[in-house]
Amino acid sequence: MEGSAEEELERRSKFLSSLIQKKKAIEQEDPHDYLNVRVRASDMPLALQNRAFRCARDHLDSMPSKLDSKRLALALKKEFDSSYGPAWHCIVGTSFGSYVTHSIGGFLYFSIDKVYILLFKTAVEPLEQS
Numbered sequence: 001m002e003g004s005a006e007e008e009l010e011r012r013s014k015f016l017s018s019l020i021q022k023k024k025a026i027e028q029e030d031p032h033d034y035l036n037v038r039v040r041a042s043d044m045p046l047a048l049q050n051r052a053f054r055c056a057r058d059h060l061d062s063m064p065s066k067l068d069s070k071r072l073a074l075a076l077k078k079e080f081d082s083s084y085g086p087a088w089h090c091i092v093g094t095s096f097g098s099y100v101t102h103s104i105g106g107f108l109y110f111s112i113d114k115v116y117i118l119l120f121k122t123a124v125e126p127l128e129q130s
Contacts, residue, residue: 072115
């Protein structure tokens with residue numbers, strides 16, 4: 001009876017070790033791979049980039065079948081305005097050109113699936129009234 005208990009303990013130990021190895025492998029994978037993201041240009045900390053990727057992926061996955069560019073742009077803008085302060089801007093589409101001025105550390109241009117997303121922050125300054 002003791003032999004079978006030891007064998008069972010060894011079997012369970014090997015199983016748990018394999019689960020731990022799989023979890024470590026998943027954690028080391030590039031998040032861009034499973035989100036299907038490709039960074040085109042960036043001046044943004046990685047934590048903010050990952051937040052944008054995750055937010056975009058979640059909203060794209062929640063859309064029925066057709067891309068709603070305005071809805072996705074609004075969702076990203078609201079997410080970043082509420083988390084990182086005002087004056088974030090977002091452009092979403094499959095084909096567009098742009099030329100923008102952005103705050104330092106506040107620019108990300110990436111694609112996810114076949115959708116291109118430009119997310120950037122500008123400084124907010126009060127207008128001088130004459």
